[in-house]
Amino acid sequence: MTLEQLRxxxxxxxxxxxxxxxxxxxxxxxxxxxxxxxxxxxxxAKLFDRIGRRIELTEAGSVxxxxxxxxxxxxxxxxxxxxEFGNLERGTLTVQAxxxxxxxxxxxxxVAFRRVHPxxxxxxxxGNTAQAAEAVETGAAELGFVxxxxxKEKLLSTRVALDQMVLIVSPEHPWARGKIPxxxxxxESEWVLREPGSGTRSxxxxxxxxxxVPPERLRVVMELPSNEAVRAAVEAGLGAxxxxxxxxxxxxxxxLLCHVPFKLPQREFHVLQHSQRYRSRVADALLxxxxxxAGPQSARAVKTRSTKNRI
Numbered sequence: 001m002t003l004e005q006l007r008x009x010x011x012x013x014x015x016x017x018x019x020x021x022x023x024x025x026x027x028x029x030x031x032x033x034x035x036x037x038x039x040x041x042x043x044x045a046k047l048f049d050r051i052g053r054r055i056e057l058t059e060a061g062s063v064x065x066x067x068x069x070x071x072x073x074x075x076x077x078x079x080x081x082x083x084e085f086g087n088l089e090r091g092t093l094t095v096q097a098x099x100x101x102x103x104x105x106x107x108x109x110x111v112a113f114r115r116v117h118p119x120x121x122x123x124x125x126x127g128n129t130a131q132a133a134e135a136v137e138t139g140a141a142e143l144g145f146v147x148x149x150x151x152k153e154k155l156l157s158t159r160v161a162l163d164q165m166v167l168i169v170s171p172e173h174p175w176a177r178g179k180i181p182x183x184x185x186x187x188e189s190e191w192v193l194r195e196p197g198s199g200t201r202s203x204x205x206x207x208x209x210x211x212x213v214p215p216e217r218l219r220v221v222m223e224l225p226s227n228e229a230v231r232a233a234v235e236a237g238l239g240a241x242x243x244x245x246x247x248x249x250x251x252x253x254x255x256l257l258c259h260v261p262f263k264l265p266q267r268e269f270h271v272l273q274h275s276q277r278y279r280s281r282v283a284d285a286l287l288x289x290x291x292x293x294a295g296p297q298s299a300r301a302v303k304t305r306s307t308k309n310r311i
Contacts, residue, residue, distance in 0.1 A: 001039065003075060006068045008035040009047065013065045016055055069140040077142065077280065091282040092121040096132040096141035098199050099227055101269055104246040105161060106145055113286055120282050128225075129199035136272045142283050144272035147199025156273045160290040164245040165203060165264040168257045170237045176258035183211040186262075190221045190239035192230050200227070203267040204242040210265075231257070 011021035012032060022032035040047055047061035057065060073094050097106050102124060110122055125141065132144035137154055149157045169175050175189070186208070194201040205215040221239060224230045227247045234241050235256045242264060251257040271287065273279060 001042065003072070005035045005039055006072055008032050009039060010065065010068050010072060012036060012048070012055070013057055013061065013068075016057075018055070066138070066140065069135075070138050073140050073142070077139075077278065091280065092123060093143065093280065093282040093286060094123045094125075094141045095143045095145065096125045096127055096135040097145035098129045098132050098147050099126055100147060100163070100200060100244045100247060101145045102126040103227065104244065105163070105269060109289055113289055117282075117285060120285070122286075128195065128197050129202065130197035133272060136274055139274070139277065142273070142277075142280060143286070146270050146272060147267055148203055149268065149270055150272055154275055156275050157270045158273075159268045160271050161269040162266045163269055164266050165200075165207070165242055166245045166248065167240060167242050167260040167262045167264055168231075168234060168248050168252070169240045169260055170234055171255065171258055172237050173240060173258070175240065175260045178261075180261050183213050186211075186213055187217055187219070190219050192222045192224065192233045192239045192241045193218075193220055194227070194230055195223050195225050199267070200243060204264070207242075207265050 008021065008025065008027070008031075011025055012018055015021050015024070018032050018036070019029050022029045025032070036047060045060045045064075046058050047064060048055040049058055076092050076094060079092075103126075106124075110124070113122070114120070125135065127135070129146040129148065129150070132141070132146045133150045133152065133155065135141035136144040137152065145160070146157075147163070149159075151157075167175075169189075173189070175181055181189075193204070208215045208218070219239075222233055224233060227243055230241050230243060231248060231251060233239075235251060240260070248257055248259075252259055271290065273283070
């Protein structure tokens with residue numbers, strides 16, 4: 001097994017397409033296909049299922065993907081450690097971030113960082129909070145950005161920003177008429193929520209417990225793996241949800257969603273580092289951009305709206 005085979009496998013797995021992976025790696029499609037076939041033949045394990053013109057990871061492929069990413073990340077760190085004996089002009093930083101952070105908060109910081117350090121590369125992977133923490137713990141990512149503090153022995157967690165959670169419904173929902181629901185009334189509505197393991201779901205469930213509402217008693221009719229999917233389901237009229245204010249700001253302004261004036265807490269955005277691994281100068285440089293005191297972070301101010309009243 002070679003590093004080149006690992007790189008090809010990861011590229012194919014991430015794109016679920018051999019031709020696109022080969023193009024991204026500047027290889028012939030036949031070379032990429034041969035590398036995958038050689039891995040499967042050498043270890044007598046099928047890594048992909050071919051379904052028509054597309055491919056999907058098998059169970060073996062999914063397990064191998066996590067290990068391959070960790071190995072390649074370790075190789076990148078080894079190269080970076082040597083390159084850092086020179087000036088901080090070249091280097092690659094592997095980052096994994098939860099969906100809300102990766103889509104709505106982190107990009108502007110990465111753009112500002114690249115303007116100062118144009119020859120440094122950031123490789124960003126997106127997952128939920130649990131997946132980002134696991135990536136840092138296993139070494140697949142050097143830094144992880146997550147929603148909420150993570151308490152794990154090998155991880156250091158530092159707050160970098162605050163984010164406001166809001167309760168939202170469609171204009172047809174009874175709560176859109178401006179009446180503030182009681183904590184007990186939350187059990188009467190249907191709910192569309194992010195999947196377990198996401199920071200959004202975790203923070204909302206913690207808030208419910210503080211209000212005396214057992215999260216397991218909510219009528220959760222749909223669990224979805226992305227903020228955008230949850231938002232679209234509620235826009236279509238299915239139940240209520242809790243999301244970051246930055247995720248729903250445009251939908252509220254356009255009248256597709258209504259903000260329910262039920263006070264939800266701010267949540268913290270944290271950066272995770274491994275307590276026992278070498279921290280690169282590239283990571284240090286990025287972390288310095290967050291040294292300023294953390295304040296509320298939203299893409300824009302949320303203008304709340306109901307079908308009758310502005311809240």
